[in-house]
Amino acid sequence: MIQSSAADRHANPDEHVSRLRLRISISLDGFTAGPNQSRQEPLGVGGERLHEWVVALAAWRSAHRKEGGDVNESTAVVEQEIANIGATIMGRNMFGGGPGTWSSTNPWNGWWGRNPPFHHPVFVLTNHARAPLVTEGGTTFTFVTDGIESALDQARRAAGGKDVALAGGARAAQQYLRAGLVDEMQLHMVPMLLGGGDRLFDTVSDLHGLGLVETVALPNVIHLRFERAQQPQ
Amino acid sequence: MIQSSAADRHANPDEHVSRLRLRISISLDGFTAGPNQSRQEPLGVGGERLHEWVVALAAWRSAHRKEGGDVNESTAVVEQEIANIGATIMGRNMFGGGPGTWSSTNPWNGWWGRNPPFHHPVFVLTNHARAPLVTEGGTTFTFVTDGIESALDQARRAAGGKDVALAGGARAAQQYLRAGLVDEMQLHMVPMLLGGGDRLFDTVSDLHGLGLVETVALPNVIHLRFERAQQPQ
Numbered sequence: 001m002i003q004s005s006a007a008d009r010h011a012n013p014d015e016h017v018s019r020l021r022l023r024i025s026i027s028l029d030g031f032t033a034g035p036n037q038s039r040q041e042p043l044g045v046g047g048e049r050l051h052e053w054v055v056a057l058a059a060w061r062s063a064h065r066k067e068g069g070d071v072n073e074s075t076a077v078v079e080q081e082i083a084n085i086g087a088t089i090m091g092r093n094m095f096g097g098g099p100g101t102w103s104s105t106n107p108w109n110g111w112w113g114r115n116p117p118f119h120h121p122v123f124v125l126t127n128h129a130r131a132p133l134v135t136e137g138g139t140t141f142t143f144v145t146d147g148i149e150s151a152l153d154q155a156r157r158a159a160g161g162k163d164v165a166l167a168g169g170a171r172a173a174q175q176y177l178r179a180g181l182v183d184e185m186q187l188h189m190v191p192m193l194l195g196g197g198d199r200l201f202d203t204v205s206d207l208h209g210l211g212l213v214e215t216v217a218l219p220n221v222i223h224l225r226f227e228r229a230q231q232p233q
Numbered sequence: 234m235i236q237s238s239a240a241d242r243h244a245n246p247d248e249h250v251s252r253l254r255l256r257i258s259i260s261l262d263g264f265t266a267g268p269n270q271s272r273q274e275p276l277g278v279g280g281e282r283l284h285e286w287v288v289a290l291a292a293w294r295s296a297h298r299k300e301g302g303d304v305n306e307s308t309a310v311v312e313q314e315i316a317n318i319g320a321t322i323m324g325r326n327m328f329g330g331g332p333g334t335w336s337s338t339n340p341w342n343g344w345w346g347r348n349p350p351f352h353h354p355v356f357v358l359t360n361h362a363r364a365p366l367v368t369e370g371g372t373t374f375t376f377v378t379d380g381i382e383s384a385l386d387q388a389r390r391a392a393g394g395k396d397v398a399l400a401g402g403a404r405a406a407q408q409y410l411r412a413g414l415v416d417e418m419q420l421h422m423v424p425m426l427l428g429g430g431d432r433l434f435d436t437v438s439d440l441h442g443l444g445l446v447e448t449v450a451l452p453n454v455i456h457l458r459f460e461r462a463q464q465p466q
Binding site (some may be wrong): 010026028029030068155191192194195196201204205207211212213215217219222226 | 261262270424425426427428429434436438439440444445446448450452455457458459
């Protein structure tokens with residue numbers, strides 16, 4: 001059961017606008033992570049199942065310096081997702097290390113090791129100030145304490161004309177969705193239930209003009225891409 | 234953006250088994266009805282938007298003795314949904330009339346008028362006994378007070394070898410899903426948010442082997458069909 005779309009996946013009517021592009025995996029019951037998150041299970045109980053579709057792909061594995069993997073209809077979706085991204089925004093919970101102030105003696109430096117797979121500036125939303133973290137491979141984490149609009153401004157400047165990725169988690173996504181600042185939303189819906197955890201659309205009741213423009217369905221994931229409706233000329 | 238599937242929509246490996254087939258419209262945030270349900274707005278605030286995709290179809294309109302309407306990729310989905318159904322189960326809230334005992338002087342007789350569009354036996358789950366309601370066109374409503382398994386047994390006998398439709402609402406669906414009694418689940422996911430209301434998967438954390446077998450996507454609705462995995466021979 002493989003499907004593709006007649007829509008133009010790469011349509012971007014105004015190449016000069018840097019867009020904010022949310023991409024996130026969710027369960028059929030709407031969770032971006034399962035219940036009982038911990039340092040051992042950062043995605044909560046069962047949450048790893050949300051990403052089985054992507055970690056099996058050659059496109060993901062090569063970005064993480066692993067060999068092999070699958071090539072299927074999800075490949076083009078992931079390639080489109082990576083394309084033309086100049087900066088990433090994420091929430092503190094996705095960066096990890098637990099809540100509260102950062103340890104000065106043993107600070108949490110993310111899940112991604114010495115050479116994170118971003119290779120561009122990353123802005124982390126947090127309530128706790130911290131000096132930037134420079135890693136190998138071009139990824140610098142900047143910790144933003146003055147809100148989502150400041151983070152977006154900084155990310156757009158750092159992106160050098162390219163788009164900005166909004167990587168999650170749920171609470172970071174909710175803040176940008178509620179503010180109507182998301183220009184593209186790519187949901188990777190995994191057809192299983194988590195039964196609890198972080199719900200993507202909690203506190204969000206309006207898509208602010210984001211409409212479904214493309215669906216790519218596989219047995220293990222349904223890719224739903226939303227874009228903001230064009231403004232009248 | 235129109236898609237079709239390579240899967241055989243009509244595959245039914247054992248024609249002699251009467252299957253329980255849930256079909257229900259849900260919002261992107263998982264609601265089958267909006268908030269603040271009332272007799273004036275039985276689907277809650279915004280809930281009518283869940284059914285705009287189907288009431289525009291010629292297939293739906295002709296079943297409701299209306300002329301005109303659209304023919305598109307949803308048409309075959311609706312035709313498949315109607316095919317081979319010999320009885321329907323629904324919850325009290327979907328039948329309507331509010332909670333509690335039935336009025337003996339002015340009983341609620343459903344939303345569907347003198348000639349409901351079912352044309353086969355319908356079983357209504359309720360805690361309050363009531364004599365069967367016979368309407369024109371072959372639809373008889375039987376009120377079942379001794380639980381979901383009794384309703385399913387009665388519906389299967391009444392269906393004469395055909396399948397049984399589970400029409401909703403959310404709480405009726407949840408009971409059958411939790412019990413692992415659903416053989417097919419056809420979700421009509423409308424790509425908009427309701428922000429509150431009845432959540433289909435509340436209290437459900439396990440699909441009991443229901444796997445995605447077909448996706449048909451249009452701009453205004455994504456049809457997701459799940460079937461129970463085949464038992465090994």
